[in-house]
Amino acid sequence: MLVRQRTRLLNGGPGSACEPMVRDDVNSPQKDPQRRTPLAQLIAGAPGGLDARRVVKWARDLAVDIDQRLDRRGCHGMIDADHVVIDADDRAHLEAGHADRNLLLDDVAQVPGDDVRALAATLYEALAGRRPDDDPAPIAGVEVRINMGLLAALGSQRSACPQRVSDLAAIMEGTDDIEPVALSEPAEPVSGRSRRLSLSIAAGVLAVTAVGVATWAWLERTPTVPPQPQVAAVLEQTPLAQALPAAPRRRVVEELADVDRDIEVAAAAKARRQWDTTVARQPDLLSAQLRAEAARIAESAAWGDLLVEDGRYTEAQSIYEQAVAAMTRLLDQHADSFRAADAALDRWQQMLALGPEQWSNVRAVQLDCADAEALVEDARLKRLAGRFEDAADSLDDAIELRQSAIARHEGRVAELLDQLTRYRDEGRFNEAIAVLDELALYRVPAEIRAARIETYLAWGRARNRRSSRGEARRAVDALLGLDPVHAEGLALRRTIATYWQARAGDLLVNSLSQTLVLVEPEEFRMGSPRTELFHQRSEQQHTVRLSRPFWIGRIEVTRGQFAQFVAATAHLTDAEAAGWSLGLGTAGQWQRSEISWRNPGFDQADNHPVVCVSWNDATAFCAWLSGVEGRTYRLPTEAQWEYACRAGTEGAYGWGNDPYRDNARGNAADETWMERFPDMVGFTWTDGYVFTSPVASFPTNDWGMFDVHGNVQEWCVDVYAPYDAATAIDPVGPSVAIGDRSPRVLRGGSFASLPAACRAAHRDASPPNSSFVTVGFRVVLED
Secondary structure (H helix, E strand, O other), rough: OOOOOOOOOOOOOOOOOOOEEEOOOOOOOOOOHOOOEEEHHHHOOOOOOOOOOHHHHHHHHHHHHHHHHHHOOOOOOOOOOOOOEOOOOOOOEOOOHOOOOOEOOOOHHHHHOOHHHHHHHHHHEEEEHOOOOOOOOOOOOOOOOHHHHHHHHOOOOOOOOOOOOOOOHHHHOOOOOOOOOOOOOOOOOOOHHHHHHHHHHHHHHHHHHHHHHHHHHHOOOOOOOOOOOOOOHHHHOOOOHHHOOOOHHHHHHHHHHHHHHHHHHHHHHHHHHHHHHHHHHOOOOOOOOHHHHHHHHHHHHHHHHHHHHHOOOOHHHHHHHHHHHHHHHHHHHHHHHHHHHHHHHHHHHHHHHHOOOOOOOOHHHHHHHHHHHHHHHHHHHHHOOOOHEEEHHHHHHHHHHHHHHHHHHHHHHHHHHHHHHHHHHHHHHHHHHHHHHHHHHOOOOHHHHHHHHHHHHHHHHHHHHHHOHHHHHHHHHHHHHHOOOOHHHHHHHHHHHHHHHHHHOOOEEEOOOOOEEEEOOEEEOOOOOOOOOOOOOOHHHEEEEEOOOOEEEEOEHHHHHHHHHHHHHOOHHHHHHOOEEEEEOOOOOOEOOOOOOOOOOOOOOOOOOOOOOOOOHHHHHHHHHHHHOOEEEOOOOHHHHHHHHHHOOOEOOOOOOOOOOOOOOOOOOOHHHHHHHOOOOOOOOOOOOOOOOOOOOOOOOOOOOOOOOOOOOEEEEOOOOOOOOOOOEEEOOOOOOOOOOOOOOOOOOOOOOOOOHOOOOOEEEOOOOOOOOOEOOOOOOEO
């Protein structure tokens, strides 16, 4: 802002250029004093200053009034707030008692500008509510142009102030129009007074020009104020300034030096406002790195505030502008990373639409999907932390992993299709159906349905030709479940039905009324695949070929049949000889109990399977029966037992691979068992028996055998040993000496068995003299 020193205004006082005479001017208009209000009174009633628009209007009224007096009489009365009155029309006048007196004036040019300064002081007081001091400051809330005009008129340099009150009024109104001086024409000789007047006018022109430059600096709204050449240095070189004498020119330069300072202050303030605007654009979400950089830039900008306090405005402007440029670059970098993160997120959303609804169970695919999801979550957290560039990198990595997962998934589907073809060609239809079950998750349902029908048809044909017609019947039933009017399926079912009608004669009843079924020799896969639920390492899958047919009991040896053996031979079982057998405690745990086949600890009828018999006891029974009938009875080999149990199927159970799919397929640890022993979790069906049930109480397998998945476990003739991976023909197990105590194989589930132990491939073993409340046996008759 402009800073000016001014001298005390003594306009109209004693010793001034204008001294009042004694008489009044009769031609002065007389107004009613009651309708005039002294300006001083209005100022006293408005401590904060009067309205600027009214004051500017009064300035024009007083300028006209004063100029008229000067033109008519050459002087005027005293100009201050006490001698200015406002009439009823809100017009300003000099008080009649002073304005209409005759005044003496020697030479108005001797004291140029006193009337202007007096009027400026009065107007300043009206606007500010106080008299100007020796170093007046700009008035807050008043337009810059008005401030500039008043401060120029109140300045200490007479050559810089407006020369007439009308010039001051024009500056305040904004209607001043200074005509340029034509320096190309020779100046006419002037008198001393005229020369002084010309110099004053020239100084006024330069002052107004300086005021215009300063005002431009205040009002300019470009992003930054471009550096301007020093006004004093430029104007000092103009022809007008060169035409001035040394002393006036020096005063002009001094006055314009203040303008230079005002321009520097305005430029620094402008740069500071630009910095504030730039900082306000800073978003809430910034990465730690950008936040630290922004803090560093703000620290550098703070030096500008210190430089302003020290009066070093140009240096402060440079600091602010550098800070604005640095912060703008930082915000642009942030915006670029934000856009990159959004673009990466869009790419990820598009990638999601490309993946399958269900991924394959290949571990690498699952890991890729899991890692991709983890990276997406990591990107979300980075976005919340303002780390948009890092978030974009994480999303790009997630996209690469998902692309990898899709490629691996498609590779798995192709591999499954190859497996399906191979399993069909090799006759491994259970495995082919398992492949179709997995493919159903990834392919169009209609395609899988057609492939299933084709597979079941091939399965039925193959098993019908190989006499495994129970399995063939299941395959055809599954086919017709998908397509009830399938012509080839219906024809194959009729063929299989004819076979089962003829098979009714393949049964044998022995002397104990035991019914045995004829089992034709076959090659099959013994053990379980690694993919089977509850698979154990001892169940290594391998090929077994049975070369001779055999008869096997449809039911387990009953308590009544075993009683006939004991009655005929007075046989003492191992449990009776030892005085104990392994029974079940109150919590379902094994414990020695004084039990035997006669009293197993729960009620049994003669049609229940015999229990608490050892391998030795079962072998003795077979030897007795062989002697009675003259034919060879024995315990089944482990291979014979599993082959007969499977009855041509390849699943974990006779009904498939799902232990919970059907209801009450055998007497095992189920809901009834868990009511008695709640700490054990078994099948979800209810068979109605806690302990043994009568034989033949549940459905048979496809070859007509009962209780192969429950009721009691059954002894086999074999000594327990690991499987040989090579193809075995009629395996029997290791040969041992009579009386050897090596563990013998136990097969099948019991009333206390969980789903894992009821599988066709499950193996168990115990010493030949041991007995359990859950173990019995069935016999084989060699053909």
